[in-house]
Amino acid sequence: MNVQRLRLISQFVFFVLLTYGGLFAIDLGSRMPTFSCAFVPDNGGSCFLIGFQHMLSRPLPEFLGEQGIRLLKSLGIVALWAVVINKAWCGWICPFGLMQDLLTRLRNLVFIDMSRFGWVTRKRYKSVKYILLALLILIPLGIGNGVPGLSRDWTAPFCQMCPARPLMPLFRGDFSEFHIDFSSWPGLALTTIAVILVGLLFTSAFVKRRFLCSYCPMLAVLSLFDKVGFLSLNKDGQKCTRCGNCSRACPMEIREIEEEKTLSNLVTQDCILCLKCIDACPENQALEARFLGMPIYTASAEGFLKRQNVDLLRLKRKKKR
Amino acid sequence: MPRLRQIAIFTWMACLATPLMAGGPPPGAGGPPSGGGEPPMIWLEPFSYTEMREMRERMKKMAAERPPRAAARSGRGAPNGSRSSSGRPAGGFRSRIIHLRDGAYPPAGPVRHARRPGGAGRPGKPGVAARDVMWLEKPDNEILAIDPRKRRNTTTGNYKTAFGGDYRIVAYRDAGRKAGRPTRLYGYYEFMAHGDKPSAKQARVEQARAGYFGERPEFEIIRSYDKPDERYRSRTGERARLSVLFRGKPLMGKPVTMITSQGWKQTRRTNDKGEAVFTLIKEDFPKGGVDKRKSSLYIARATHVAPASDPAGSGEVQEALHVATMSIRVAPSALEWESHSTAYLATLITLASAGFAIAIRRRRSKQKNGRGRK
Numbered sequence: 001m002n003v004q005r006l007r008l009i010s011q012f013v014f015f016v017l018l019t020y021g022g023l024f025a026i027d028l029g030s031r032m033p034t035f036s037c038a039f040v041p042d043n044g045g046s047c048f049l050i051g052f053q054h055m056l057s058r059p060l061p062e063f064l065g066e067q068g069i070r071l072l073k074s075l076g077i078v079a080l081w082a083v084v085i086n087k088a089w090c091g092w093i094c095p096f097g098l099m100q101d102l103l104t105r106l107r108n109l110v111f112i113d114m115s116r117f118g119w120v121t122r123k124r125y126k127s128v129k130y131i132l133l134a135l136l137i138l139i140p141l142g143i144g145n146g147v148p149g150l151s152r153d154w155t156a157p158f159c160q161m162c163p164a165r166p167l168m169p170l171f172r173g174d175f176s177e178f179h180i181d182f183s184s185w186p187g188l189a190l191t192t193i194a195v196i197l198v199g200l201l202f203t204s205a206f207v208k209r210r211f212l213c214s215y216c217p218m219l220a221v222l223s224l225f226d227k228v229g230f231l232s233l234n235k236d237g238q239k240c241t242r243c244g245n246c247s248r249a250c251p252m253e254i255r256e257i258e259e260e261k262t263l264s265n266l267v268t269q270d271c272i273l274c275l276k277c278i279d280a281c282p283e284n285q286a287l288e289a290r291f292l293g294m295p296i297y298t299a300s301a302e303g304f305l306k307r308q309n310v311d312l313l314r315l316k317r318k319k320k321r
Numbered sequence: 322m323p324r325l326r327q328i329a330i331f332t333w334m335a336c337l338a339t340p341l342m343a344g345g346p347p348p349g350a351g352g353p354p355s356g357g358g359e360p361p362m363i364w365l366e367p368f369s370y371t372e373m374r375e376m377r378e379r380m381k382k383m384a385a386e387r388p389p390r391a392a393a394r395s396g397r398g399a400p401n402g403s404r405s406s407s408g409r410p411a412g413g414f415r416s417r418i419i420h421l422r423d424g425a426y427p428p429a430g431p432v433r434h435a436r437r438p439g440g441a442g443r444p445g446k447p448g449v450a451a452r453d454v455m456w457l458e459k460p461d462n463e464i465l466a467i468d469p470r471k472r473r474n475t476t477t478g479n480y481k482t483a484f485g486g487d488y489r490i491v492a493y494r495d496a497g498r499k500a501g502r503p504t505r506l507y508g509y510y511e512f513m514a515h516g517d518k519p520s521a522k523q524a525r526v527e528q529a530r531a532g533y534f535g536e537r538p539e540f541e542i543i544r545s546y547d548k549p550d551e552r553y554r555s556r557t558g559e560r561a562r563l564s565v566l567f568r569g570k571p572l573m574g575k576p577v578t579m580i581t582s583q584g585w586k587q588t589r590r591t592n593d594k595g596e597a598v599f600t601l602i603k604e605d606f607p608k609g610g611v612d613k614r615k616s617s618l619y620i621a622r623a624t625h626v627a628p629a630s631d632p633a634g635s636g637e638v639q640e641a642l643h644v645a646t647m648s649i650r651v652a653p654s655a656l657e658w659e660s661h662s663t664a665y666l667a668t669l670i671t672l673a674s675a676g677f678a679i680a681i682r683r684r685r686s687k688q689k690n691g692r693g694r695k
Contacts, residue, residue: 115683166664179659180667187658195664199671207679 002307003275003297007091011098017044018095019171031077033222034089035096037168038159039177047164048078049136049218053156056140082222086229087267090219091274096164097213103205104251115207116253125214126270132158133217153184158217160190163197209251213272223269230292231273237261239286246287249280257287279307458489489648540567540625540643542577545596555619556654561599563647564591565623571595577623597621601651616652 017026018036021044028045030038038046055071063071081089090097107114117125136158142150159165166178180195181187197212204211213219240261247258252270257277260266266287267273278287281299289297455467455478467478467490480490545562555561561579565572577597578588589597601619622644629641 113683115679175661176655176659178664179655179661180663181659183658191664192667195667196671199668200675203672203675203679206676 004279007274008101010092011095011101014093015095015098018046018093019043019168021045029077031074031081032089033078033081033218034094035162035164035168035216035218036094037096037162037164039165040169041172041174047218048074050156050159053136053140053158056137056144057155058144060141060145062144078221079225082225083228084230086225086231087219087222087271087273088231089222090213090216090272094218095168097210097272099167100201100205100210100212101251103202104209107206112206114209117208119255122214122253128215129217129220132215133220136217151184151186153186157186157190160187161193161197163194163201163212166194167198167201209253210272213252214270219270219272226267226269226271227265229267231267232290233266233271233273233275233277234264234288234290235260235266236264236286236288239283241283241286243282245280245282246277249276250274251276280304453492455490455492458491538645540565540623540627540645542566542621542623542645542647544647544649555601555649555651557601557651558654558656559601561601561619561621561649563597563599563621564595565597565625565645566595567625567627567643572625575623575625577621579619579621581617581619601649616650619649619651621647621649 017028018032018034019040020042021028022042024044026044030046030051031048032045033048036043036046038050040046051074052071055067055074058067062068085092139150139154139157143152143154160181169175169177178195179191181191201212235257237260240258242258244258247253247255250257251274252272254268254270256263256268257266257271273289275289275297278289278297278299281287282301282304284300285298287299288295453469455469457465457467457480459465465480467480469478469492480488543564543566545564547560547562563577565575565577571591572595573591573593575591575595575597576588577591577599578586579599580586585602587599587602589599591597599621625643625645626640627643628639
């Protein structure tokens with residue numbers, strides 16, 4: 001079976017589970033390292049960032065007691081999830097990622113060319129997700145400890161500016177979160193950013209693949225577990241011919257996958273483990289996905305040709321129409 | 322004899338302290354019937370007209386029985402609530418006296434006035450500590466502290482109702498430590514102040530909804546809830562279904578008026594089921610801007626005249642004017658500060674501007690590449 005089709009099915013299944021799961025009494029918890037928005041009514045599981053930010057909005061001495069234990073427990077569960085399937089949370093589960101992938105498919109259907117950022121630009125914006133992660137930790141801590149200028153209007157700052165908040169509840173027919181909050185200036189600023197990001201998401205999907213994932217703080221959290229995750233992406237530098245197919249196929253435009261020859265585990269900070277690089281690799285066993293060291297998907301010349309033929313046939317059919 | 326008196330007082334105090342320590346009245350202590358296994362609490366109540374009349378008569382009787390000096394002393398301590406000299410309740414706004422007592426609610430016996438500890442055949446009430454704190458919550462959300470004064474063996478405070486609406490008096494008392502934790506006892510009293518003057522043949526019956534531990538009044542307004550969470554919060558734009566009941570039965574065609582401290586007023590009549598439906602409109606929230614936490618008090622009020630007999634047997638009173646009130650705390654709904662249309666507009670502007678910017682950029686780069694090829 002085509003792995004990309006399998007990935008799409010997995011994304012759809014998790015989208016339904018996480019968005020409509022609550023209707024069928026399914027609850028996967030509220031500590032999931034994925035953008036399943038907590039604002040979706042009756043969700044089947046939600047992103048851990050909202051709870052994390054609320055937990056941090058406490059005075060520091062409280063972390064020495066029960067609050068600290070609660071925080072550690074929450075982080076422990078996130079770490080466990082992250083170690084087990086690593087960045088596959090982004091590539092195979094994230095409902096927000098599915099939306100971006102579907103928009104990319106739509107772009108392909110209408111034959112709009114894709115664009116790429118220059119390497120310098122990419123490098124410059126790479127740190128944005130870490131800055132966001134630092135802010136979503138520091139602002140709640142500041143609120144809890146009475147830092148001047150940080151009122152309760154800043155509570156859960158990332159969730160207020162996250163584009164998933166206005167967008168994801170729409171799938172449940174809930175338009176209440178698609179708003180701009182005029183009650184305070186932090187609310188006004190953050191909610192305006194959220195709706196602007198929604199606009200950018202739709203526009204950017206017709207230009208770039210997974211545009212917002214490059215700035216996602218969840219990716220920054222998951223990248224802490226890159227090297228210890230059970231799921232890994234391995235490369236045999238001896239077999240690689242540096243054809244560049246893998247980096248061109250990568251939706252996150254990771255250059256290291258093509259250039260790196262010495263490192264065996266290639267799960268970099270931006271990798272979402274979509275395995276498109278393995279699909280595009282024409283060299284036998286040059287790239288390999290492993291779970292606990294056991295190979296689960298390997299690049300092969302035969303598979304590559306098969307996929308190319310299928311793709312070429314599809315392209316021809318489209319052009320004939 | 323003084324030693325015996327000391328022992329008696331000590332025994333009485335120990336009896337009284339037991340329910341406070343154990344969380345209930347002592348077995349066989351002859352406590353109030355409905356207060357059986359209830360936790361200890363304090364309660365607030367104003368002197369009712371009937372009680373005042375009875376009390377005055379009792380005092381007159383006692384004064385007649387006592388020697389002249391004692392009678393003069395007891396007469397000095399009589400409560401002076403608002404009451405006309407003819408014995409009928411007076412209309413209009415006025416000052417009243419609130420009393421804070423302790424024990425289980427409701428108190429035993431028909432007469433609810435303070436009693437001195439000890440005495441012949443009386444269990445008595447304890448003295449009230451000077452730490453009691455009282456305040457008055459006015460219909461306009463203003464909170465006024467009531468200066469508590471120790472009056473005989475209860476704490477008394479004066480308050481003034483300057484305008485109509487739903488008032489709430491709250492009092493608390495620190496009751497020492499219980500199971501290692503500091504315990505504070507709270508008492509509540511809610512009432513409606515209004516300027517209605519009953520006719521010569523009417524007696525006004527004001528029955529307070531004394532919080533969750535009060536007795537059910539004869540005439541009352543009850544809110545029915547469509548959704549479970551309405552019980553905990555009401556927001557502007559929501560509906561409020563109010564039932565008007567007299568002795569537990571719904572009253573049809575009864576006008577119910579809902580007012581707010583800002584002056585909004587709406588009157589609805591009850592339907593066949595005895596229900597009046599109101600839409601909680603947006604209140605003009607004070608101080609400008611939007612405070613998400615700021616709630617406003619909406620007060621529903623209904624009156625009912627029913628035949629009644631004068632408890633004192635004077636024959637002057639033939640009817641009772643029942644006044645029932647109910648308050649709903651209404652918080653501003655999200656629609657007051659959220660704008661959906663602005664959000665849609667902002668998204669569309671972003672889409673359009675980003676789309677145009679990308680299109681122009683691509684066109685330019687294509688032209689550049691074209692020139693380069695040439």
